Amino acid sequence: MSEHAADPATEAFLAHRSLLFTVAYEMLGSAADAEDVLQETWLRWAEADREQVRDQRAYLVRITTRQSLNRLRTVKRRREAYVGPWLPEPLLTAPDVAEDVELAENLSMALMLVLETLSPTERAVFVLREAFGVGYDEIAAAVDKSPAAVHQIAHRARKHVDARRPRNVVSPSAARAALDSFRRALETGDLQGFLDVLAPDVVLVSDGGGIKRAAPRPTVGADKVARFIVGGVGRAGVTVTCDPTVVNGNPGLLVRVNGELDGVIAIRVEDTRITGLYYVRNPEKLTHITSETPLTLR
Template identity: 75%
Template sequence: MTQDRAGDPATEAFVAHRNLLFTVAYEMLGSAADAEDVLQETWLRWVEVAVDQVHDRRAYLVRITTRQALNRLRTLTRRKEAYVGPWLPEPLLTTPDVAEDVELAESVSMALMLVLETLSPTERAVFVLREVFDIAYEEIAAAVDKSPAAVRQIAHRARRHVEARRPREVVPAGTARAALEAFRRALDTGDPQGLLDVLAPHVVLVSDGGGVKQAALRPISGADKVARYLVGGIGKAAAAPTLDPTVVNGSPALVVRLGGALDGILACRVEDDRITGLYYVRNPEKLTRVAARTPLALR
């Protein structure tokens, strides 16, 4: 957007809904960089619209954003096929209000974002718009070029798929913080038993180095294997590691620094007071949004 457009109806509408549009694009793509590109494309198309004739500007902007995100998602899917090792969403340092909004925090959590990766592009778009943003079926149909009846079927199929794979329940933020703090202390002191006490037996660790940083090429399953990997990796790094608590994607996480330099973000999934999932993002290209907070919105 340019300064000379400040104050006109198109600019005011776009600015008013920008956080919502970014959140829609990010939840569809799992990439903040791609979401920003989608917003730029949305803006370029929005300024060509006769805004005064648009009855519901929010719905119209969401429709443009969805279409651009779908185009980008198909390209991103091809990029992921050539990606080195597991692919994780780009972590966002989020504002305090995101953590306080249980619905929003759960929708952008690493655990759910990974489940969304298993949907087709259209299923993901429909699920995000309907289940997260409560968009009407008719509006979604216009955004994805399907009939309302087809969208209802897609939504039902996507919902069933996600429900079978998402965490059973959303734990309170305090419970997640306590589990992560116990994990941090055990890793900081190189205490394997301490790790085993906080890790669920079926815990899975996924690490993303993008072929740039060293990372496991496949997910690691089981508390024993995960504990050994962590103690032998982060715990015995050449430079002394520091693990600082933070809030990423609305949930407690750790900033990992080696020798004072940012090495990665370690997010977790907690169920029944124990960690069932660990997500370690080391790819430097995905660590650009953890220095400043990113505002998100559902409405």
């Protein structure tokens, strides 16, 4: 598309590309699927009668939403056959994204997992309304529902998410401090160090996708999580090093085993303790951590 930079259709699409990618990613939890959706959106935008389009941004968001819904219904079935726990594909994001509290919360691994529990239509309505502030009439056009129905769906989805989303969202600096304590414990195999930073009810979810070894189900409780990590590293007899980074707008770690990239850890912090650990090891999900992905809610 760069060859046609002067083309008004291309310029309009590129002007909103980061927004459209963010919409698709929040709905799908997969950068690869989001990129496919953007390609489909571009094809439909290129064929559209743009003289009849009053609001290009709204029109492009509508196309992206519809294509995301179609794909979401397909991947829902695919994820039911996924080996082990499924986690969203982590994205390397710019450090300033972490300072945007609204964006960072919407992109967090913890919230993205909560969104997985919604139906495709509920997820679309929730994401468009709560994250992007889209009006009910526009959402209704995007999901082929009446505005009244969208109101009801939005209320139901919000109630569902609020009952499961993290509470007591902490500052980026507090999250980084907790992560730094966790990093030191991980690199040294310090059991007490883990117990000092993990909340009593912490949950560890690891995603190997059947390609890398991972726990077949979530591990719950500080003692179990700490011993699982220390025991696993000890039995393997490896050297673990961690590089702090920003994952999905939140502090995270790039984990290396004997110098080779092993995976990405994202965390959820409430008060001063880590309540959620999300370890993505599936190499097919680690393609977007070598360069920053531009994301925006506006």
